[in-house]
Amino acid sequence: MSDAAQPTAAEVRAAAEAVKTALDRHLAAVERRSGEDDPAVYEAFNELAAAAEVYDELLYDRYDEVTPFEIPGAEEALPPYAGPEEPHALSVLIRRDYAVVEPQRLLAQAERVEAAEEGEAVGTGEDAASTVHGALGILFGEFEPDEIASRHKEFGLEEGDSTLWVTATDEPADPGEWLEAPFDEIDPEHVVCRFDVSAVFDEEQDETEDDEDGEDGEDGDEDADASDRGRGR
Structure with missing residues (x-):
């Protein structure tokens, strides 16, 4: 950035004062919060984040310095409900x-499901799953997602x-x-x-x-x- 485009010292000072004001408002909102999802707190948080971002940018442009803290930007947080x-x-x-970490375990589990449905012994059914994507279709068609989540290791999966x-x-x-x-x-x-x-x-x-x-x-x-x-x- 050229010297002509640099912010003035007064602009940096004003941005610092804006951060102080936003910080006071955020603390006041937290102290008065009416519940876990109080929209006033989220609004004050976003204002503080925006003020801190402006100050950080101006401080860097003017003095080539950065702040020692990081406040997540407003876009990183959910908006108020x-x-x-x-x-x-x-x-x-x-x-x-x-992640499919044990394909053979996955295939074996799918084969057992197919054999049970067709009343055949494991390994004898002609339609037993022979591909990973086919085995996944069989298992997710047989078991609820929550059961697969709790038994993922049995199916050769890693969370x-x-x-x-x-x-x-x-x-x-x-x-x-x-x-x-x-x-x-x-x-x-x-x-x-x-x-x-x-x-x-x-x-x-x-x-x-x-x-x-x-x-x-x-x-x-x-x-x-x-x-x-x-x-x-």
């Missing part, structure tokens, strides 16, 4: 990722990231309305809550434990269970 106060319907959106969103609406969707594109047109302002599970959270925890081990020489606790790694709204 603006859905119906008394929802008459809800949608639960779930995505779970898996990856997962997310669960609960959205509220005034009325249920018409039958068949969203089946072709179930995750399209989700209004973020109608999200009641969201829970994420990711190996990234384990890595963050491991880094913290490694730092603690370096200080006291003691081993950290074992990795938390997936339910403990969930990040809510």
Whole structure:
């Protein structure tokens, strides 16, 4: 950036004052919060994030310095809930990722399902699953997704990231309305809550434990269970 385009010292100072004001407003909103999803807190949070981002940019442009803290941008957080106060319907959106780590175990489980359905001994049915994608179709057709999630190791699968969103609406969707594109047109302002599970959270925890081990020489606790790694709204 050229010298002519650089912000003035007064502009940087004004941005710093804006951060202080936004910080005071955020604290006041937190102190007055009426519940876990108080929209005033989210609004104050977004204002603080925006003010901090402006200050950080101006500080860098003027003095080639950065702030020692990081406030997530407003776009990284869910907006304040603006859905119906008394929802008459809800949608639960779930995505779970898996890695196929033991294909032979997956194929064997699918073969058992086919054999049981056809009344044949395992390994004798002509239609027994012989491909991974065919085995997946058989198993997910036989078992509920929650059962596969709880028994994934039996099926040769390894858990990856997962997310669960609960959205509220005034009325249920018409039958068949969203089946072709179930995750399209989700209004973020109608999200009641969201829970994420990711190996990234384990890595963050491991880094913290490694730092603690370096200080006291003691081993950290074992990795938390997936339910403990969930990040809510």
